[in-house]
Amino acid sequence: MRVRKLIVLSAAFISFCCMPVLSYADQVHRVLPGETLSGIARQHGITTDSLLGNNQYISYPDMIYAGQVLIIPTENKQAYQVKPGDTLYRIAQDFEISMATLADVNQIVDRDRIYSGQILSIPKVYTVKTGDTLYRIARSLGMNMSDLAVENGLKNPDKLFVGQALIIPVQSSREETLADIEREMSPTVARFPDTLFYKGYPDGRRAVALTFDDGPDKKATSEVLDLLKMYRVPATFFLVGSNVARNGDMIKRIIAEGHTVASHTWSHPDLRTLTDAQLINEMTQLENEIQRITGLRTALMRPPYGFVSDSNLQKLREMGYKVIKWSVDTNDWRDQDVDKVLINTMPDIRDGAIILMHDYLQKSVTKEALPEMIQSLRWQGYTFVTVDELLGVNAYQ
Ligand SMILES: [Zn+2]
Structure with a gap:
Protein backbone atom coordinates (compact mmCIF):
# COMPACT_ATOMS: atom_id res chain seq x y z
CA MET A 1 0.00 0.00 0.00
CA ARG A 2 2.69 2.40 1.06
CA VAL A 3 4.67 1.77 -2.09
CA ARG A 4 1.63 2.34 -4.21
CA LYS A 5 0.85 5.62 -2.48
CA LEU A 6 4.38 6.77 -3.10
CA ILE A 7 4.07 6.02 -6.79
CA VAL A 8 0.79 7.90 -7.04
CA LEU A 9 2.30 10.87 -5.25
CA SER A 10 5.36 11.03 -7.46
CA ALA A 11 3.22 10.68 -10.56
CA ALA A 12 1.12 13.60 -9.39
CA PHE A 13 4.25 15.59 -8.73
CA ILE A 14 5.72 14.85 -12.13
CA SER A 15 2.59 15.85 -13.97
CA PHE A 16 2.39 19.04 -11.93
CA CYS A 17 6.01 20.04 -12.33
CA CYS A 18 6.01 19.50 -16.08
CA MET A 19 2.85 21.28 -16.99
CA PRO A 20 3.40 23.80 -19.75
CA ILE A 122 2.99 40.64 -26.56
CA PRO A 123 4.74 37.57 -27.92
CA LYS A 124 6.98 35.37 -25.84
CA VAL A 125 10.38 35.29 -27.43
CA TYR A 126 13.33 32.93 -27.31
CA THR A 127 16.72 34.32 -28.26
CA VAL A 128 18.91 31.86 -30.15
CA LYS A 129 22.21 31.03 -28.41
CA THR A 130 25.45 29.52 -29.71
CA GLY A 131 25.03 25.83 -30.49
CA ASP A 132 21.22 25.92 -30.53
CA THR A 133 19.31 23.89 -33.06
CA LEU A 134 15.62 24.25 -33.73
CA TYR A 135 15.13 20.69 -32.52
CA ARG A 136 16.87 21.41 -29.22
CA ILE A 137 15.00 24.68 -28.70
CA ALA A 138 11.65 23.04 -29.43
CA ARG A 139 12.47 20.27 -26.99
CA SER A 140 13.49 22.63 -24.24
CA LEU A 141 10.23 24.56 -24.73
CA GLY A 142 8.24 21.33 -24.75
CA MET A 143 6.72 21.95 -28.13
CA ASN A 144 6.59 20.70 -31.65
CA MET A 145 9.49 21.71 -33.93
CA SER A 146 7.18 22.36 -36.88
CA ASP A 147 4.94 24.63 -34.78
CA LEU A 148 7.98 26.71 -33.95
CA ALA A 149 9.12 26.77 -37.60
CA VAL A 150 5.67 27.75 -38.87
CA GLU A 151 5.18 30.48 -36.27
CA ASN A 152 8.46 32.07 -37.31
CA GLY A 153 8.14 31.46 -41.04
CA LEU A 154 11.38 29.46 -41.05
CA LYS A 155 11.84 27.91 -44.46
CA ASN A 156 15.14 26.32 -43.54
CA PRO A 157 15.23 25.24 -39.87
CA ASP A 158 19.02 24.71 -40.08
CA LYS A 159 19.61 28.41 -40.68
CA LEU A 160 19.36 29.93 -37.24
CA PHE A 161 21.68 32.69 -36.14
CA VAL A 162 22.83 33.63 -32.67
CA GLY A 163 20.71 36.45 -31.29
CA GLN A 164 17.76 35.63 -33.55
CA ALA A 165 14.45 36.20 -31.82
CA LEU A 166 12.08 33.27 -32.19
CA ILE A 167 8.47 33.82 -31.30
CA ILE A 168 7.21 31.06 -29.07
CA PRO A 169 3.75 30.08 -30.27
CA VAL A 170 1.02 30.13 -27.67
CA GLN A 171 0.00 26.61 -26.89
CA SER A 172 -3.66 26.02 -26.57
CA SER A 173 -4.91 24.40 -23.41
CA ARG A 174 -6.77 22.00 -25.64
CA GLU A 175 -4.84 18.77 -25.83
CA GLU A 176 -5.39 17.76 -29.41
CA THR A 177 -5.77 20.63 -31.83
CA LEU A 178 -6.87 20.58 -35.43
CA ALA A 179 -3.24 20.95 -36.47
CA ASP A 180 -2.29 17.81 -34.52
CA ILE A 181 -5.11 15.84 -36.09
CA GLU A 182 -4.22 16.99 -39.60
CA ARG A 183 -0.56 16.21 -39.10
CA GLU A 184 -1.40 12.75 -37.85
CA MET A 185 -4.01 11.96 -40.51
CA SER A 186 -2.59 13.38 -43.73
CA PRO A 187 -0.09 10.61 -44.62
CA THR A 188 -2.67 7.83 -44.15
CA VAL A 189 -5.34 9.76 -46.03
CA ALA A 190 -2.85 10.16 -48.88
CA ARG A 191 -2.40 6.36 -48.98
CA PHE A 192 -6.16 5.66 -48.83
CA PRO A 193 -7.78 8.71 -50.43
CA ASP A 194 -10.94 6.87 -51.49
CA THR A 195 -11.40 5.06 -48.17
CA LEU A 196 -10.26 7.12 -45.19
CA PHE A 197 -11.93 10.42 -44.30
CA TYR A 198 -11.72 12.70 -41.29
CA LYS A 199 -13.32 15.78 -42.80
CA GLY A 200 -15.26 16.78 -45.87
CA TYR A 201 -14.31 19.17 -48.64
CA PRO A 202 -17.61 20.93 -49.19
CA ASP A 203 -16.46 23.44 -51.81
CA GLY A 204 -17.29 26.63 -49.99
CA ARG A 205 -20.61 25.32 -48.76
CA ARG A 206 -20.61 25.83 -45.01
CA ALA A 207 -21.51 22.30 -43.98
CA VAL A 208 -20.53 20.23 -40.94
CA ALA A 209 -21.52 16.76 -39.76
CA LEU A 210 -22.40 15.77 -36.21
CA THR A 211 -21.58 12.17 -35.37
CA PHE A 212 -22.57 10.11 -32.32
CA ASP A 213 -20.64 7.00 -31.26
CA ASP A 214 -21.18 3.96 -29.07
CA GLY A 215 -24.99 3.91 -28.95
CA PRO A 216 -27.75 3.29 -29.25
CA ASP A 217 -28.83 3.70 -25.67
CA LYS A 218 -32.46 3.97 -24.64
CA LYS A 219 -32.05 7.14 -22.62
CA ALA A 220 -29.05 8.92 -24.13
CA THR A 221 -29.91 8.29 -27.77
CA SER A 222 -33.53 9.33 -27.38
CA GLU A 223 -32.45 12.57 -25.67
CA VAL A 224 -30.11 13.33 -28.56
CA LEU A 225 -32.78 12.43 -31.11
CA ASP A 226 -35.31 14.71 -29.40
CA LEU A 227 -32.88 17.62 -29.63
CA LEU A 228 -31.92 16.96 -33.25
CA LYS A 229 -35.59 16.81 -34.12
CA MET A 230 -36.28 20.09 -32.38
CA TYR A 231 -33.47 21.83 -34.27
CA ARG A 232 -34.06 19.87 -37.50
CA VAL A 233 -30.48 18.68 -37.64
CA PRO A 234 -29.55 15.40 -39.35
CA ALA A 235 -26.65 13.42 -37.89
CA THR A 236 -24.75 10.16 -38.24
CA PHE A 237 -24.87 7.41 -35.60
CA PHE A 238 -22.02 4.89 -35.35
CA LEU A 239 -23.57 1.91 -33.61
CA VAL A 240 -21.92 -0.73 -31.47
CA GLY A 241 -23.18 -4.29 -31.99
CA SER A 242 -23.78 -5.23 -28.41
CA ASN A 243 -26.26 -2.29 -28.11
CA VAL A 244 -28.00 -2.92 -31.40
CA ALA A 245 -29.95 -6.10 -30.71
CA ARG A 246 -31.84 -4.73 -27.71
CA ASN A 247 -32.50 -1.31 -29.22
CA GLY A 248 -34.14 -2.14 -32.52
CA ASP A 249 -36.82 0.51 -32.03
CA MET A 250 -34.23 3.19 -31.48
CA ILE A 251 -32.44 2.26 -34.71
CA LYS A 252 -35.69 2.42 -36.63
CA ARG A 253 -36.33 5.84 -35.12
CA ILE A 254 -32.85 7.07 -36.09
CA ILE A 255 -33.51 6.18 -39.72
CA ALA A 256 -37.14 7.37 -39.72
CA GLU A 257 -36.01 10.81 -38.52
CA GLY A 258 -33.60 11.30 -41.41
CA HIS A 259 -30.30 10.36 -39.80
CA THR A 260 -27.68 7.93 -41.09
CA VAL A 261 -26.89 4.65 -39.35
CA ALA A 262 -23.27 3.46 -39.57
CA SER A 263 -21.04 0.77 -38.10
CA HIS A 264 -18.77 1.07 -35.08
CA THR A 265 -18.04 -2.73 -35.01
CA TRP A 266 -19.66 -5.47 -33.01
CA SER A 267 -17.59 -5.40 -29.81
CA HIS A 268 -15.58 -2.14 -30.00
CA PRO A 269 -12.07 -3.69 -30.18
CA ASP A 270 -8.79 -2.06 -31.19
CA LEU A 271 -8.89 -3.15 -34.83
CA ARG A 272 -5.10 -3.13 -35.12
CA THR A 273 -4.91 -6.20 -32.88
CA LEU A 274 -7.30 -8.30 -35.00
CA THR A 275 -6.65 -10.80 -37.78
CA ASP A 276 -8.45 -10.23 -41.07
CA ALA A 277 -10.87 -13.01 -40.17
CA GLN A 278 -11.66 -11.36 -36.83
CA LEU A 279 -12.12 -7.98 -38.51
CA ILE A 280 -14.51 -9.46 -41.06
CA ASN A 281 -16.43 -11.08 -38.22
CA GLU A 282 -16.65 -7.78 -36.29
CA MET A 283 -18.14 -6.10 -39.34
CA THR A 284 -20.47 -8.79 -40.67
CA GLN A 285 -21.95 -9.72 -37.32
CA LEU A 286 -23.11 -6.12 -36.88
CA GLU A 287 -24.22 -5.78 -40.51
CA ASN A 288 -26.41 -8.86 -40.21
CA GLU A 289 -28.06 -7.49 -37.08
CA ILE A 290 -28.63 -4.03 -38.61
CA GLN A 291 -29.98 -5.64 -41.77
CA ARG A 292 -32.35 -7.82 -39.74
CA ILE A 293 -33.78 -4.68 -38.09
CA THR A 294 -33.69 -2.18 -40.96
CA GLY A 295 -33.11 -4.10 -44.18
CA LEU A 296 -30.00 -1.95 -44.79
CA ARG A 297 -26.26 -2.75 -44.93
CA THR A 298 -24.06 0.16 -43.88
CA ALA A 299 -21.26 1.56 -46.01
CA LEU A 300 -19.69 3.87 -43.42
CA MET A 301 -17.70 2.63 -40.46
CA ARG A 302 -15.72 4.24 -37.67
CA PRO A 303 -12.85 2.35 -36.03
CA PRO A 304 -13.13 2.23 -32.22
CA TYR A 305 -10.84 4.80 -30.55
CA GLY A 306 -9.99 5.93 -34.11
CA PHE A 307 -7.32 3.20 -34.25
CA VAL A 308 -6.88 1.67 -37.69
CA SER A 309 -3.87 0.07 -39.43
CA ASP A 310 -3.03 0.06 -43.13
CA SER A 311 -3.94 -3.61 -43.29
CA ASN A 312 -7.31 -2.85 -41.63
CA LEU A 313 -7.87 -0.11 -44.20
CA GLN A 314 -7.08 -2.44 -47.09
CA LYS A 315 -9.52 -5.04 -45.80
CA LEU A 316 -12.25 -2.48 -45.09
CA ARG A 317 -11.80 -1.03 -48.56
CA GLU A 318 -12.22 -4.50 -50.08
CA MET A 319 -15.42 -4.87 -48.07
CA GLY A 320 -16.77 -1.63 -49.53
CA TYR A 321 -16.51 0.58 -46.46
CA LYS A 322 -15.61 4.22 -46.12
CA VAL A 323 -13.65 4.65 -42.87
CA ILE A 324 -14.70 7.79 -41.03
CA LYS A 325 -12.63 9.50 -38.34
CA TRP A 326 -13.17 13.11 -37.23
CA SER A 327 -11.63 16.60 -37.29
CA VAL A 328 -13.23 17.90 -34.10
CA ASP A 329 -13.15 15.97 -30.85
CA THR A 330 -15.65 17.32 -28.33
CA ASN A 331 -14.35 14.99 -25.60
CA ASP A 332 -17.91 15.01 -24.30
CA TRP A 333 -17.40 11.59 -22.68
CA ARG A 334 -14.57 12.93 -20.53
CA ASP A 335 -15.34 16.54 -19.73
CA GLN A 336 -18.46 16.77 -17.63
CA ASP A 337 -18.70 20.50 -18.15
CA VAL A 338 -20.54 22.34 -20.92
CA ASP A 339 -17.96 25.10 -21.21
CA LYS A 340 -15.10 22.62 -21.53
CA VAL A 341 -16.95 20.77 -24.29
CA LEU A 342 -17.54 24.05 -26.15
CA ILE A 343 -13.88 25.03 -25.70
CA ASN A 344 -12.84 21.62 -27.09
CA THR A 345 -15.14 22.07 -30.06
CA MET A 346 -15.66 25.59 -31.39
CA PRO A 347 -12.07 26.68 -32.19
CA ASP A 348 -11.58 23.64 -34.46
CA ILE A 349 -14.74 24.10 -36.52
CA ARG A 350 -14.06 24.62 -40.23
CA ASP A 351 -16.08 24.01 -43.38
CA GLY A 352 -16.46 20.25 -43.71
CA ALA A 353 -15.82 19.46 -40.05
CA ILE A 354 -16.76 16.01 -38.78
CA ILE A 355 -17.59 16.41 -35.11
CA LEU A 356 -17.21 13.50 -32.68
CA MET A 357 -19.79 13.13 -29.89
CA HIS A 358 -21.27 10.24 -27.92
CA ASP A 359 -24.74 8.94 -27.15
CA TYR A 360 -24.19 6.22 -24.58
CA LEU A 361 -23.48 8.19 -21.41
CA GLN A 362 -26.13 8.24 -18.72
CA LYS A 363 -24.86 11.47 -17.23
CA SER A 364 -23.56 13.66 -19.99
CA VAL A 365 -23.33 17.29 -20.97
CA THR A 366 -23.72 16.44 -24.66
CA LYS A 367 -27.36 17.44 -24.64
CA GLU A 368 -26.55 20.73 -22.91
CA ALA A 369 -23.73 21.60 -25.31
CA LEU A 370 -25.62 20.65 -28.47
CA PRO A 371 -28.15 23.54 -28.57
CA GLU A 372 -25.43 26.18 -28.13
CA MET A 373 -23.23 24.56 -30.76
CA ILE A 374 -26.07 24.21 -33.24
CA GLN A 375 -27.35 27.76 -32.77
CA SER A 376 -23.93 29.39 -32.85
CA LEU A 377 -22.98 27.60 -36.06
CA ARG A 378 -26.32 28.17 -37.70
CA TRP A 379 -26.21 31.90 -37.01
CA GLN A 380 -22.93 31.96 -38.92
CA GLY A 381 -24.42 30.26 -41.95
CA TYR A 382 -23.54 26.63 -41.30
CA THR A 383 -25.80 23.79 -42.29
CA PHE A 384 -25.75 20.33 -40.76
CA VAL A 385 -25.56 17.24 -42.95
CA THR A 386 -24.98 13.52 -42.53
CA VAL A 387 -21.47 12.23 -43.15
CA ASP A 388 -22.48 10.53 -46.41
CA GLU A 389 -23.92 13.79 -47.69
CA LEU A 390 -20.86 15.75 -46.56
CA LEU A 391 -18.55 13.35 -48.41
CA GLY A 392 -20.86 12.72 -51.35
CA VAL A 393 -20.82 8.93 -50.82
CA ASN A 394 -23.47 6.28 -50.25
CA ALA A 395 -24.62 5.61 -46.71
CA TYR A 396 -25.60 2.02 -47.49
CA GLN A 397 -24.17 -0.77 -49.60
ZN1 LIG B 1 -16.43 4.19 -29.64
Missing part, protein backbone atom coordinates in the same frame (compact mmCIF):
# COMPACT_ATOMS: atom_id res chain seq x y z
CA VAL A 21 3.87 27.30 -18.43
CA LEU A 22 1.05 28.61 -20.56
CA SER A 23 -1.71 26.62 -18.96
CA TYR A 24 -4.42 29.19 -18.37
CA ALA A 25 -7.76 27.87 -19.46
CA ASP A 26 -9.57 29.28 -22.45
CA GLN A 27 -12.99 30.57 -21.52
CA VAL A 28 -16.47 30.74 -23.00
CA HIS A 29 -18.09 34.08 -23.74
CA ARG A 30 -21.82 34.05 -24.44
CA VAL A 31 -22.71 37.10 -26.51
CA LEU A 32 -25.14 39.52 -24.85
CA PRO A 33 -27.61 41.68 -26.77
CA GLY A 34 -25.85 44.68 -28.32
CA GLU A 35 -22.34 43.35 -27.97
CA THR A 36 -19.88 43.61 -30.85
CA LEU A 37 -16.78 41.55 -31.61
CA SER A 38 -14.45 44.47 -31.02
CA GLY A 39 -16.22 45.26 -27.75
CA ILE A 40 -15.88 41.68 -26.57
CA ALA A 41 -12.22 41.58 -27.59
CA ARG A 42 -11.55 44.78 -25.66
CA GLN A 43 -13.41 43.48 -22.64
CA HIS A 44 -11.12 40.43 -22.52
CA GLY A 45 -7.99 42.43 -23.33
CA ILE A 46 -7.32 40.75 -26.65
CA THR A 47 -7.22 41.89 -30.26
CA THR A 48 -10.18 41.32 -32.56
CA ASP A 49 -7.86 39.34 -34.81
CA SER A 50 -6.93 36.98 -32.05
CA LEU A 51 -10.60 36.57 -31.09
CA LEU A 52 -11.48 35.78 -34.70
CA GLY A 53 -8.47 33.49 -35.02
CA ASN A 54 -9.79 31.32 -32.21
CA ASN A 55 -13.34 31.39 -33.58
CA GLN A 56 -12.88 30.80 -37.27
CA TYR A 57 -16.43 29.60 -37.60
CA ILE A 58 -17.42 33.29 -37.50
CA SER A 59 -18.32 34.03 -41.11
CA TYR A 60 -19.89 37.41 -40.51
CA PRO A 61 -17.92 39.41 -37.92
CA ASP A 62 -20.49 42.19 -38.11
CA MET A 63 -23.38 39.85 -37.41
CA ILE A 64 -22.95 38.12 -34.12
CA TYR A 65 -26.03 37.16 -32.19
CA ALA A 66 -27.02 37.21 -28.56
CA GLY A 67 -26.49 33.74 -27.13
CA GLN A 68 -23.77 32.90 -29.59
CA VAL A 69 -20.71 31.20 -28.13
CA LEU A 70 -17.21 32.64 -28.51
CA ILE A 71 -14.11 30.98 -27.10
CA ILE A 72 -11.74 33.50 -25.58
CA PRO A 73 -8.22 32.27 -26.29
CA THR A 74 -5.55 31.64 -23.71
CA GLU A 75 -3.23 34.26 -25.08
CA ASN A 76 -5.28 37.07 -23.57
CA LYS A 77 -2.90 37.02 -20.61
CA GLN A 78 -0.21 38.34 -22.93
CA ALA A 79 -1.89 41.43 -24.21
CA TYR A 80 -1.05 45.03 -23.45
CA GLN A 81 -3.34 48.02 -23.71
CA VAL A 82 -1.57 51.10 -24.98
CA LYS A 83 -1.61 54.06 -22.54
CA PRO A 84 -1.40 57.75 -23.41
CA GLY A 85 2.20 58.69 -24.14
CA ASP A 86 3.35 55.13 -24.86
CA THR A 87 5.68 54.49 -27.76
CA LEU A 88 6.26 51.21 -29.50
CA TYR A 89 9.92 51.49 -28.58
CA ARG A 90 9.15 51.87 -24.86
CA ILE A 91 6.68 48.97 -24.84
CA ALA A 92 9.15 46.73 -26.66
CA GLN A 93 11.80 47.63 -24.10
CA ASP A 94 9.49 46.96 -21.17
CA PHE A 95 8.72 43.48 -22.43
CA GLU A 96 12.33 42.85 -23.48
CA ILE A 97 11.55 42.15 -27.10
CA SER A 98 12.64 43.93 -30.26
CA MET A 99 10.49 46.67 -31.73
CA ALA A 100 10.56 44.85 -35.09
CA THR A 101 9.10 41.71 -33.53
CA LEU A 102 6.42 43.66 -31.70
CA ALA A 103 5.46 45.56 -34.85
CA ASP A 104 5.48 42.37 -36.90
CA VAL A 105 3.27 40.41 -34.55
CA ASN A 106 0.73 43.23 -34.41
CA GLN A 107 0.95 44.03 -38.13
CA ILE A 108 1.91 47.61 -37.40
CA VAL A 109 3.17 49.29 -40.55
CA ASP A 110 3.82 52.77 -39.23
CA ARG A 111 5.73 52.34 -35.97
CA ASP A 112 5.02 55.91 -34.85
CA ARG A 113 1.29 55.29 -35.02
CA ILE A 114 -0.07 53.45 -32.06
CA TYR A 115 -3.01 54.86 -30.24
CA SER A 116 -4.15 54.93 -26.65
CA GLY A 117 -6.49 52.01 -25.90
CA GLN A 118 -5.07 49.84 -28.68
CA ILE A 119 -4.52 46.20 -27.68
CA LEU A 120 -1.12 44.80 -28.56
CA SER A 121 -0.23 41.13 -28.46
